[in-house]
Amino acid sequence: MLIPLDIPYPQSDQLRAMPRDLGVRTAADPPALAAAVRREVWAVDKDQPVSNVQTMDQILDAEVGQRRLQTLLLGASAALALLLASLGIYGVLSYALSHAGMRSGCG
Numbered sequence: 001m002l003i004p005l006d007i008p009y010p011q012s013d014q015l016r017a018m019p020r021d022l023g024v025r026t027a028a029d030p031p032a033l034a035a036a037v038r039r040e041v042w043a044v045d046k047d048q049p050v051s052n053v054q055t056m057d058q059i060l061d062a063e064v065g066q067r068r069l070q071t072l073l074l075g076a077s078a079a080l081a082l083l084l085a086s087l088g089i090y091g092v093l094s095y096a097l098s099h100a101g102m103r104s105g106c107g
Contacts, residue, residue: 024037030055038050
């Protein structure tokens with residue numbers, strides 16, 4: 001589960017290097033743990049906003065979704081190209097063999 005922590009107005013370069021996200025590893029159900037993590041963050045700083053709580057699976061799905069679609073389209077076009085090449089080779093061989101048989105008197 002990843003919880004973004006908002007730092008609205010950094011006062012210096014040191015604050016810009018502060019982490020904005022909090023990662024929590026759990027064996028339990030992550031959405032069920034979100035309320036407890038919010039309470040703990042607010043126990044440290046009651047003015048700290050906690051929003052956009054996501055699991056790592058959700059974050060990874062969002063990150064690789066575009067690449068997954070591109071890979072799927074590339075694979076589909078490669079399969080179509082292979083099918084068209086196979087049909088073309090079959091057509092050329094079929095044409096060549098049908099005419100070769102007529103020349104030799106077999107057909």
